[in-house]
Amino acid sequence: MEGFSLTLQIVIAVFAGIGAQVLGETLKVPSIVFLLLSGLLLGSEGLGLLRPSELGVGLESLVALSVAIILFEGGLNLSLRDLGRVSSSLRNLVTLGTGLTLAGGGMAAHWLGEFPWQLAFLYASLVVVTGPTVIGPLLKQVAVDKQVATLLEGEGVLIDPVGAILAVVVLDTILNSNADAVVDVLVGLALRSAIGIGLGIAGGSLLGLALRRLNFLSEDLKNLVVLAGVWGLFGLSQMLQSESGLMTTVVAGIVLRDFSVPEERMLRRFKGQLTLLCVSVLFVLLSADLSVASIVALGWGSVLTVLVLMLLVRPLSVWLCTFNSNLHWRQKLFVAWVAPKGIVSASVASLFAILLTQRGYNGGDSLKAIVFLTIMMTVFAQGLTARWVANWLQITSEEATGAVIVGCNPLGRLVGRLFQEQGESVVMIDTDPDACALAEADNLPVFQSSALNADVLHEAGIGSVGTFLAMTSNGEVNSVLAQRAVEEFQPPRVFAVLPQSMPTAANGVKTKVNSAFVARLPIKTWNQYLTEGQMKLGRTVLGGEGLSFQQAHLQALIRAGELLPLLLRRSGRLQIARATEAWQQDDELVYILHDPRPKLLKRLSGSSSTSRLALEKLPEVEEVPLAAPTDKYPPVADPQL
Secondary structure, X not given: OHHHHHHHHHHHHHHHHHHHHHHHHHHOOOHHXXXXXXXXXXXXXXXXXXXXXXXXXXXXXXHHHHHHHHHHHHHHOOOHHHHHHOHHHHHHHHOHHHHHHHHHHHHHHHHOOOOOHHHHHHHHHHOOOOOHHHHHHHHHHOOEOHHHHHHHHHHHHHHHHHHHHHHHHHHHHHHOOOXXXXXXXXXXXXXXXXXHHHHHHHHHHHHHHHHHHOOOOOHHHHHHHHHHHHHHHHHHHHHHOOOOHHXXXXXXXXXXXXXXXXXXXXXHHHHHHHHHHHHHHHHHHXXXXXXXXXXXXXXXXXXXXXXXXXXHHHHHHHHHHOOOOOXXXXXXXXXXXXXXXXXXXXXXXXXXXXXHHHOOOOOHHHHHHHHHHHHHHHHHHHHHHHHHHHHHHOXXXXXXXXXXXXXXXXXXXXHHHHHHHOOOOEEEEEOOHXXXXXXXXXXXXXXXXOOOOHHHHHHHOOOOOOEEEEOOOOHHHHHHHHHHHHHHOOOOEEEEOOOOOOOHHHHOOOOOEEEEOOOOOOHHHHHHHHHHOOEEEEEEEOOOOOHHHHXXXXXXXXXXXXXEEEEEEEOOEEEEOEOOOOOOOOOEEXXXXXXXXXXXXXXXXXXXXXXXXXXXXXXXXXOOOOOOOOOOOOEOXXXXX
């Protein structure tokens, strides 16, 4: 029956953890909030259904192997190219920032929380980390600009092993107080870091070579080979030097990503799912073992300690570490505010509490209590307000402007010019030298290269623009390019002219790829219309009592293949028109209208004075006078379109 009881507890923990994740994603609230609440509700202080202490040393092993997966997945998601943009700030946060947090947190815990100096600095070593288990989900729900997201994600992943090593070194110094503390700290950090980095580089390289050469294995089996390899590297590193395994797994993940193996996407997806499961179960189990009474017994001094850590130590650390960076004050303020603690702090604190008690030191339970107090205060305060703070500081990625457009065909160049005329940056990409020459003639920046080249996309500025649009003449290629843009670079808005055989539902919310303009767009036909001058450019503002009639009228023209919506301005923001767009009151729609009349073609054949299309010069259309083409719309007379 005891075995069944333990099995039932694991089942309850999994169910509660996944339920908390679902609830967090539904309510757009960091899931760790509900994970902590679930653990407290189901633990000894609540319903008593979960008793993690009964797992014994099994809990310690579960925590260690799960954290190894979490940090490996974090390293696998780090892009060295993105890190290069914030390398100085990231290096300072992981090094100088760690020292400042250790010193500031230790002094605050001693003077305000009334902890002995040894326990005060042990606490500070545990909270120098900003776990990727919290930062990652938080940044998925609060879309901030790429530079800030990269800095926070990089710090979360890289500082976790550094913090864990530092905490172990400080604990060793406490338990062996006859040694020279400073020398012990420096030697311990250097030894564990060297073993972790060296073994991580070697192990990550071997995994990369194995994935490239074991072509006879299925993708599913390759994923499991990597999982076994990660745990093997972790175990070997731990045997060589305790607590060096975390650094090993992070470095192995970074090295493996740099190999750019073909199975990388499937591997990252598999490891992401494992990480989600591990985080869910661990947070529920660790918080279930928490004594609320021990947190209450800490008193207001510990609350003030955490507040000093959040409101004084962290902002000072960020200001010093990013002093010479190109981050503006809004970005720095957000980085200073968002530093929630995660699973590494919780798991190592739980382990240390046991070790201190076993060695006869008082204060282990208090140490665990103040660490969990820090986790709860940072998660609730920063996690619940991060979206509001990002909007207030105007650093959300939704505010990003500009576009990267793949396809220098006539329609692509027209869209690029319309964006450019509104003062937004535009970069075109194409492999066809003739099409690139025509785009350059329109004063559009062009890269003659394949959009599958990540270096070209980075140089084109995909990390900072608001829109990515794939509109080559090949719908299948557009689908691949758009999906890769979502997975690799996460632009705020991703559009593609999708193949006519692909159902509209395929570009749903989960893929984040939107079908551009209209579903099943015959792009070659519209390119021909533009080349032959058989079109007119127009704009209409939707509104008034006839909004539904306007929409019906426009949709009828779209279905007839006579009208193609291009851009939509809503609340002052210019964006690509979606195929499934539900138009709203006061939306401003920019479109092209097919007009094959011979008289118009004759007039267009000798004119080029209107080749530069300025959106602000288009006439306002009061209602929807689109029943028949009229000369109210200025013609596009550029035969090179």
